[in-house]
Amino acid sequence: MFNGLVIDEHALLALSSAAIENEWFDTFPLPDITGLKRIELDDLCYILSSRADEKSRLLVMRAGPQGVFASARSPRHLFDRIVHVSLSQFENGISIPVKWRSFHEGTLLSVYAQPEAIAVKQRAYFERAPDDTSHLYAYAVTDSVEEFANVSLDISLFRHALDKYLDAVVAAPPVAPHDGGAFGIILTEPLGTTLVGGHSLKEWYGTRLTAEQRSFVDHDHKTPVRLKGAAGTGKTVSLAVKCLIDLYKFEDDGRDARVAFITHSVALAQDVIPGMFSALDPSGRWLELTRASLFLGSIYELARDLLQYERKSLKPLSTDGQEGREFQAILIEDAINTCLKKTKFAVRDLAACSADLAAWIKDPARRRGLVQELINEFACVIDAENIRKGTAAADSYVNDRREPWQMPLRTEQDRQVVLDIHEQYCLELERSNVLSMDQMIADFNRYLLTHEWRQLREKNGFDLIFVDEFHYFNRAERMTLHNLFRRSAITEGRLPLFMAYDLKQAPTDAFMGRLREDAGNMFKSIGAGETELVELTQVFRSTPEIANFLRDLDGSFPALDLAGEWGAYSSNSVEPHGDVPTLVTASTITGLVDDVFRQAQSAANRHGGRQVAVLCLNDDLFGKYLKLGRIADKFVPLTSRDEVAQLKYAGKRCVFSTPDYVAGLQFHTVFLINVDRADLQDDDGIGKRRRFVSRCYLGASRAKKALQIVSNAERGGPADILAGPLTAGSLKQIV
Structure with missing residues (x-):
């Protein structure tokens, strides 16, 4: 067993896209990978690139029984985070995600060592300038948050690794077998390739x-x-x-x-x-x-x-737009609950506003939809224009005409209630000691x-x-x-x-x-x-058949006065022809889930898991599906955009997410599920309809070769936005 693992800055780039299994951390084996070599010296293992030299910056990790991987709940997730922290130090433009909750004390740094679903409290500790060098030393993992002074920092291992480094650079590597999958590490293509x-x-x-x-x-x-x-x-x-x-x-x-x-x-x-x-x-x-x-x-x-x-x-709430909105949703819900506990708000203010809004605020079952509308209202109007209670801007907000796309707030008192919730939301931000993105x-x-x-x-x-x-x-x-x-x-x-x-x-x-x-x-x-x-105007991702569906779905967008910026879909695909997208209506939620993931698994076996996505249009149902044990081993979940790097672990499992989290990605096959009538009623405002169609358009446009739309009969069957494509023949209904 090795007491230390050393990787030079250029090798880090290659390993950042590698899919690594937990057994790799026993001996750090390396197959024959062009440009990388593995050298054993004393109790150290070096993984070096062909560009490694005396000026290269190094990541040194303490290994062995007292090392960082020994106590890690998931060594591979820890390794991914250590590599990311290293790249954030060695390269410009790479930062540590806010969700990792980094803490600094001089040159010392700690971050959460595991994703939230695995082990919230484990933390990894780094020395960012060991012995006043430009290298990085990962020296400890703890099961809970600890003061830096209480975490042992043994610098001798770093010094030993640095002392032997140049010997490793000039050493000839042993001959490695040409079997990239036998060592618990597979070098995958970086996202974006x-x-x-x-x-x-x-x-x-x-x-x-x-x-x-x-x-x-x-x-x-x-x-x-x-x-x-x-x-x-x-x-x-x-x-x-x-x-x-x-x-x-x-x-x-x-x-x-x-x-x-x-x-x-x-x-x-x-x-x-x-x-x-x-x-x-x-x-x-x-x-x-x-x-x-x-x-x-x-x-x-x-x-x-x-x-x-x-x-x-x-600390900002986040440095990622989508992740920040998720944190924001939690704080807004807390603000609503706090307001409802206040007698003036719950008894007098809600009684004075419209019955529809009062019922919406009081109903916990409809809370997610309310929070999403408030996120939109805060980001696009209240915070964007720095509107605060008691100001002239607030008076203008309460009294001015509202646009059709905005949250339906019919009376002045409705808008006052929203400003009350926003004021409480700002207090929640202050209590959390963070700044919102806005x-x-x-x-x-x-x-x-x-x-x-x-x-x-x-x-x-x-x-x-x-x-x-x-x-x-x-x-x-x-x-x-x-x-x-x-x-x-x-x-x-x-x-x-x-x-x-x-x-x-x-x-x-x-x-x-x-x-x-x-x-x-x-x-x-x-x-x-x-x-x-x-x-x-030329589409290079999707088949002509999928492009035709997107063109006909485009007709479901409500008209917006944005001149040429909101013109009709006018792009033509130059890709080879494929199958017409299909619409399937499942009789039950259980049947929908079982059938879709059975098909997705079959497609993933043919094309690879990274090439197949199941995208859910309803956020509440997405959260429930994630917890279903019988399908848990059939997918890799993406629950935020900053998790897209985990696609390298998909293997033969499909990707399960929502359209928002896979923006910018593309897949051979997409199953877009829960495009249901229940989520878009006839009396919903223009804003909600536009956002619903946009998410459907975004999800469907991720597909390159095959697209299936799935609705649920228990939730009213297919949403009416699909009527145009069905009539035009760009969407084929399967009975």
Whole structure:
């Protein structure tokens, strides 16, 4: 047994996408993997890349009976977290997820060692500068939260590993068998690799880009550009290709240029985009630039870093948009429950508001739907416009005309009640000692107007900014972008801002404001100058049959006055033909679950688990299905976007999630379940209908070759949004 495991920074990138079983941690065996070698020296095991040298930064892990893996509930999950912490130290643009609850004391760091479902309290401990070096030392795991002073730090193992390192670099590796699956470790393709189809940056630019994509990639930096396209038209690929080409041009020209690739999701920035970059350029040049630099992360990570929250001991609710909304839902429900315990609110205020809203607030069975509506109202209106009780903005909120997409609040008292809940929600945030994402963005916008930022803007601002999934950004988030540029990047009032989006994939109304903007004003509010539009019309993901279904489903969207930004689906697939998507109505919930997962398992056996997804449109049912023991071994769950890295463990199991969590991913086969009439009533408002159709559109558009829609007869059968595709023949009903 080894007392230490040592991995150099370049080998970490390869191992970050490896599927590792728990038995691997006995002896750390390594099959014949190109570019990696395994060396045994004394009681140490080294896994090194061909690029390892005396300047390489190292991850050193204490192993053996007293090591980090010995007490870990799940060694593989711990290893994944240790690798991620290492990459966050060694690479730019990678951060530790907020859910891991990191604590710092000088150069010491601790994080939760396991996912919540496995062991909440176990924590892993790191020394981020052992002996004042730039290496990282993972030295302990505890079963509960402990003070750093109470956790033994044996630095001698680190010193021993460092002393033997150069001997390991020059040592010849033993001959390894050519059997990648016999050692408990399988090197899988990084997420994002499939999105570029195995083609290099040179191949994409030279022969694979369409004329529309090429015009975007070749666009100069004198004006902001909107890249609009339906799902599967290659928006993210186009952004990635242009980002690398422009970044390398800056580097080759010797310019100290700063480039940002900003997303709304940490998972997209850390698990998908790097895989795309690595597939486009396997040399990893984008990680080793000497003049130009790249920030890759979410808008919240950027805000957190520039506002220096770590130094101020402040914690945001999250740095991932989707994860943050989940935490927000918990706090809003707590706020509602607290308000209901107050006599004035429960007796007088609710009695004065409309009967429908009062009944909705009082009914625990309908609570999830209420919370989702309030999340939308807080994010898109109240927090976005900094509305607080007792202010002129609050008076305007209470008295102004409401837009059809907003939460149905028919009377002034209805809106006052919502402001009461929001006030209590803000108190819940303060008690939890965290800032909401909306509060963080509001502070960020104010910071970007300070004298301090004016002084630092030329140093820390950007020359070029790319934004993916722009449809997730609300008005306040969009307004941060123009102040992030260096002044030298401005050309006659225009900024080199490149935005990719598809408004119909937005599961919330974040892109809209209370005073609804038309398309032109929506982009003018960014402050980057008049934008140019490049629209992608060729679909490369889905078969023509799935594209036809999406086109007909598009007709179910309610009309929104967003001019050309809300035009009809106009994309055509260039992929080979396949089967027409099908609609199946299960007579019972039990029958639905059993039949769908039986089919999904069969498909996963044929295509691989990472290529098959079961996506549930109803969040409450999704939570219940996750707990069903009889299907637990048939799927890998994705319950947030930051879990997408766990797809490497899918094997022959399908992926089970909701449309929101798999945005940006694609699958050979998709089962979209619970598209039920019960979730969309005739009297539901425009906003709820648009969000329902968007989630259905988002889920269905993840499918490349096969799509099955499933509804439940006990919940009213198929939702009426499927009537158009059924009539047009792009959806075939199976009896």
